[in-house]
Amino acid sequence: MIISVKVFKSLYDKTIRKTAMQFKKILNLLAQINANLISILCHHNADPDAIFSAYAMSTLLKVIMPQLKIEVAAAQGASKLSTHLINQIPLELVDMPSLEKADAILLVDTNTIHQLEEWKTLIEESNKPIIVIDHHATHPDTENLASIYIADEEASSTCEIIYDFFKESKMPISENVALALFLGIAYDTKHFALATSRTFRVVADLVKTGVNAKGALSLLSMPMDLSERIARLRAVQRTKIKKLDGYLLALSHLSTYQASAARALIYIGADVAVVAGEKNGSLRISIRANEDFFKQTKIHLGRDIAKPLGEYLDGMGGGHPTAAGVNGKGDIESVFTKCVNLIKERI
Numbered sequence: 001m002i003i004s005v006k007v008f009k010s011l012y013d014k015t016i017r018k019t020a021m022q023f024k025k026i027l028n029l030l031a032q033i034n035a036n037l038i039s040i041l042c043h044h045n046a047d048p049d050a051i052f053s054a055y056a057m058s059t060l061l062k063v064i065m066p067q068l069k070i071e072v073a074a075a076q077g078a079s080k081l082s083t084h085l086i087n088q089i090p091l092e093l094v095d096m097p098s099l100e101k102a103d104a105i106l107l108v109d110t111n112t113i114h115q116l117e118e119w120k121t122l123i124e125e126s127n128k129p130i131i132v133i134d135h136h137a138t139h140p141d142t143e144n145l146a147s148i149y150i151a152d153e154e155a156s157s158t159c160e161i162i163y164d165f166f167k168e169s170k171m172p173i174s175e176n177v178a179l180a181l182f183l184g185i186a187y188d189t190k191h192f193a194l195a196t197s198r199t200f201r202v203v204a205d206l207v208k209t210g211v212n213a214k215g216a217l218s219l220l221s222m223p224m225d226l227s228e229r230i231a232r233l234r235a236v237q238r239t240k241i242k243k244l245d246g247y248l249l250a251l252s253h254l255s256t257y258q259a260s261a262a263r264a265l266i267y268i269g270a271d272v273a274v275v276a277g278e279k280n281g282s283l284r285i286s287i288r289a290n291e292d293f294f295k296q297t298k299i300h301l302g303r304d305i306a307k308p309l310g311e312y313l314d315g316m317g318g319g320h321p322t323a324a325g326v327n328g329k330g331d332i333e334s335v336f337t338k339c340v341n342l343i344k345e346r347i
């Protein structure tokens, strides 16, 4: 037992060191080009991992290079949750980063520049050094573009990578940075359900710095609007339950919040939820399934249900294995019948 723990620990240290050493490359590059201003960019609809890794990175760079000016921006702004969380730390996002003036561009939590929306072309055409720090699989186009590409797929989040940079440079982590990193990690690991041993070591250290774990986690669950809660309850009230080969299908209708209601129906016990609604003469349908349904039936909601349903309704449909959406024209009852038939054919 003891031996395996030792082996594991040395593997762990190696990964951390590999990523953290890269931080020196970033510092060297910034020193080489005599950087005055850098832009740190987050992907569109930036989630807490993107926003807070940008914040922590900017704080670290400012301590090491006090003369450096840093601006942080998110393509088309931050997500609703991130906007709500940003109040917890002293970070201000700029709407329009001065990409022309910046001496280097740093992308966090972003593996393709498509995720930077309207800034994509500017970045592609700029001849400035581009630095990428990410925990997703690398993308060849980004590899070609980047001067430094740090992609640590073993990391649970980009915040976990930035934590390593702090350790590598032996810089103390302030309370604000600790809270920011904690929130980013908690968000990306779905409240630690996807956390690794490495994540827990990092988080333990952040808690030691003064993060109140319980309080921080409660910040991540944003209160839901009254209208959304009423819509969800209505959807439940209107639900028709169908049993299909041992699976529970929940069929309901709402003119708004179809996706939220479909998620709620899965949460309370449906295997598949279809919530349809009509607005201004067109139909919108949200379909959700639980993981077990997908694993057992191999029915991919986007490909097998939403796509043909969209064609049937003279519209469009698509999505992921367990979450899909459709737009089209028709009546709600025939949507339900078609959905049930499509699932029946494939079960």
Ligand SMILES: [Mn+2]
Binding pocket: 049, 050, 109, 135, 157, 158, 188
């Ligand atoms: Mn992330």
